[in-house]
Amino acid sequence: MKKVLSYLHNDGYLEIIIAVFYVLAFSMSSPLSVFNGFAKILTSGSILYTDYVYIAGIGAAFFNVAIMMTISHVSIKLLKIKITGPVYAGIIMLGGFSFFGKNPLNTLPLIIGVWLFHAHKRVPFSSLILSLLFSSGISPIVSYPMFGAGLEYYIGIPVGIIIGITIGFIIPAFTAHTMAFHDGYSLYNTGFAIGILGAMIYAILIFAKIDVSREVLYDTENHYSFYIYLYSMAALLIIIAIISDHSVFKSYLKMLKTTGRSVSLYIRDFGISTVLLNLGFLDILITTVLISFNIPMNGILFGSVFSILGFAAYGMHIRNVTPVLIGASISITIKCLIQGSLPNITDNMGEIVAFIFSTGLAPIAGKYGILYGLLGGFVHIIFTPVVARMHGGLVLYNNGFSTGFEAAVFTICGERIFKRERRRRIRNAGKSKDQQDN
Numbered sequence: 001m002k003k004v005l006s007y008l009h010n011d012g013y014l015e016i017i018i019a020v021f022y023v024l025a026f027s028m029s030s031p032l033s034v035f036n037g038f039a040k041i042l043t044s045g046s047i048l049y050t051d052y053v054y055i056a057g058i059g060a061a062f063f064n065v066a067i068m069m070t071i072s073h074v075s076i077k078l079l080k081i082k083i084t085g086p087v088y089a090g091i092i093m094l095g096g097f098s099f100f101g102k103n104p105l106n107t108l109p110l111i112i113g114v115w116l117f118h119a120h121k122r123v124p125f126s127s128l129i130l131s132l133l134f135s136s137g138i139s140p141i142v143s144y145p146m147f148g149a150g151l152e153y154y155i156g157i158p159v160g161i162i163i164g165i166t167i168g169f170i171i172p173a174f175t176a177h178t179m180a181f182h183d184g185y186s187l188y189n190t191g192f193a194i195g196i197l198g199a200m201i202y203a204i205l206i207f208a209k210i211d212v213s214r215e216v217l218y219d220t221e222n223h224y225s226f227y228i229y230l231y232s233m234a235a236l237l238i239i240i241a242i243i244s245d246h247s248v249f250k251s252y253l254k255m256l257k258t259t260g261r262s263v264s265l266y267i268r269d270f271g272i273s274t275v276l277l278n279l280g281f282l283d284i285l286i287t288t289v290l291i292s293f294n295i296p297m298n299g300i301l302f303g304s305v306f307s308i309l310g311f312a313a314y315g316m317h318i319r320n321v322t323p324v325l326i327g328a329s330i331s332i333t334i335k336c337l338i339q340g341s342l343p344n345i346t347d348n349m350g351e352i353v354a355f356i357f358s359t360g361l362a363p364i365a366g367k368y369g370i371l372y373g374l375l376g377g378f379v380h381i382i383f384t385p386v387v388a389r390m391h392g393g394l395v396l397y398n399n400g401f402s403t404g405f406e407a408a409v410f411t412i413c414g415e416r417i418f419k420r421e422r423r424r425r426i427r428n429a430g431k432s433k434d435q436q437d438n
Contacts, residue, residue, distance in 0.1 A: 013240070013276065014073055014083070014091060021066035021095075024229075029059020038063055042105045045148020046140045047212070048393035049349055051100050053219035053299030061099055061299055068098040068107070072133060079126045085265045085314035088275070089187075090133030092310025097137065099303030101396040106139040106146075109161045113168020120169075131172040134190035137397035138167055138198050144394060149210050167197055182407035183415075184262035185367065187315045188360040191400015195387070198395035205392075212392040216349045218298040226297035227287065230305060234283035237276045245273035252277050259366035260315035267313050279312035282321065286356060289325060293332075295352055304356040311359070320366035320373070321359045327377025328358040335381070350398075354384040357399030364407060368414040379406055 025034055037060025041052050052061040072091050081087060094102065114132050118125045142164035146156045171194065178193040186192060205212055241248050251274040258264060266275050286305055295301065308316065332355065358380040365373025380402060387402040395401060 013237075013272070014069075014088075017095075018066055018069045018073060021062045021069070025059045025062035025066060028062070029057050033057055034059040034063050036060070038067075041103050043147050044103075044143065046101045046103065046106055046143040047148055047214055048140065048388070048396055048398060049100055049214075049216050049218065049300050049353070051218040051299040052103075053099065053222060054217045058219070058222050058225075058299075064103055065095050065098040065303075067104060068102060069095040071104065075132070076129065079129065081126050081129050083267065085267050085275075086130055086263060087133070088267060089310035089314040090130055093307040094133055094136060096303040096305075096307025096310070097396050099299040099306070102136045102139050103143075106142040106160075106164070107136040109142050109164025110135045110139065110168035110171075113165040113170075114172060115168075116165065117169045117172045128172050130190070131175060134175075134397075135168055135171045135194065137191055137400070138171075138194040138395055139164075140396060141167060141198060141201055141394045144212065145210075149205075149212070151210075163201065167194070167201070170197065178404065179262070182404050183411050185363045185411050186360055186400070186403040186407035187260070187262060187311050187362065188357070188397060188400025188403050189262060191360075191395070191397025192404025194397060195391060195395050195401025195404070198391035198401075202390070202392045202394055212394065214393040218300050218349065220296065220298065222298070223296045226299075226302040227291065230283055230287045230297075230302070234280040234287070236280075237283070238280035241273045241277035241280065245271065248273045248277050256317055256319045258315075258317070260317065260320045260363040261367060262315060262363070264315040264363075266315075275313045278317050279309050281318050282312050282316065283309055285318055285322070286325070286359075289329070290352075290356075293329075300349065301352060301356070304353050308356060308359050311362075315366075316359055316362045320362040323365040323370045323373025324358050324361050324377040324380075325355070327374035327379075328355045328381050329377070330374070331378040331381035350385055350388060351381060354381055354399055354402075357403070360399060360403040361407060361410075364410050364414075368410070372410055372414060376406060376410055 029037070037056030040056040041060060041064050044050060044055055052064060069091060072094050076083070076087065111132060114128050114135060115125065118128055142160045144160070145151060145163065146160035149156060151159065174197065175190050175193040178196070179189050182189070182192065202212060245251070251270050255266060255270050255274055255278060266278070283305070286308070290297065290301070332351065358377045361373070361376040361380060364376045380399070383406060384399055384402040387405070388398050391398070391401070
């Protein structure tokens with residue numbers, strides 16, 4: 001047992017997750033179906049929202065996820081990088097979005113761009129690992145010119161590669177500056193950075209009269225399987241956490257007292273067992289809420305839930321996400337009452353995904369309290385569809401783009417307006433006390 005626990009504590013849990021995805025890929029589809037489907041994934045436009053389960057089959061989708069996570073995990077091992085909270089979040093998010101938008105072909109030019117930045121600035125390549133992991137959120141900007149814009153291959157493929165390399169080269173420097181905009185109160189900082197870049201590229205494509213058409217494509221046949229996977233994963237991780245550390249709940253209570261503001265290094269501060277317990281609880285919370293709304297699960301939604309679970313190591317826990325999710329639920333409910341209908345997955349895929357990723361505002365609730373969390377979730381549902389029009393679906397991290405703006409607004413309110421008011425009341429109270437003493 002000690003050897004098993006030691007293996008898990010040495011990043012073995014990631015290798016197990018990857019292995020499970022390989023097993024699922026070939027147990028649910030024949031090898032021929034998996035590889036044929038994988039070819040379809042590589043040559044798809046991958047615009048937001050394109051469910052790889054729908055276009056290629058569930059086996060091929062799981063295989064793509066496994067391949068992407070293998071590439072990232074092996075790269076980290078070769079670079080001898082320790083798995084920290086941000087790195088863990090990056091690997092898991094890479095896997096989640098590989099269900100709907102990321103694949104090895106559209107990620108490679110971005111990786112080359114990051115490598116060129118390393119060569120140009122002569123900085124250690126290992127220091128750019130977060131840019132390497134998160135930059136693929138703009139991968140449709142590579143695939144769409146290649147396969148989705150209707151261009152001839154001899155034009156589209158070079159254009160996609162050049163755009164990808166250029167964006168990959170810019171991202172490391174750009175993300176370092178965007179953090180200051182929201183002061184670390186959006187967990188999805190890279191999403192905000194690439195959202196800005198994606199909007200600029202989208203504007204150029206419109207100027208060049210290259211149409212960017214969005215179509216929501218999603219699977220409807222694996223609804224129950226996805227829910228079973230999510231609950232099974234949660235149960236397994238919670239059991240592993242309890243067995244590996246009998247005092248894990250004590251440590252978890254300490255974690256719940258943190259705000260979650262970036263950069264929160266939960267693996268370092270609380271240990272991997274606490275992180276796995278936190279991941280399991282977050283999984284159960286979000287999955288149960290989706291079931292209560294009677295939302296059919298598909299590759300897009302499964303990938304979205306899986307993506308945010310990585311932030312169990314990087315700023316997210318049930319105390320700071322719950323107010324945000326409640327606020328988002330209230331926003332959706334009010335919209336349904338106004339429209340006189342229940343949420344419809346066909347017309348509201350973006351809205352349901354926005355509900356899941358509203359959790360990126362968790363530090364707002366953690367720092368400023370429940371009311372701010374409720375308002376954050378409420379506003380996110382309203383604001384995110386507007387932001388999506390700015391990049392035309394070329395950015396997978398659309399919610400990260402919107403949470404950057406939202407976090408900036410709420411931070412200004414919390415730090416520059418109401419906090420100042422509290423300080424003024426304290427000063428006035430002090431003056432009154434001095435007058436009484438005199």
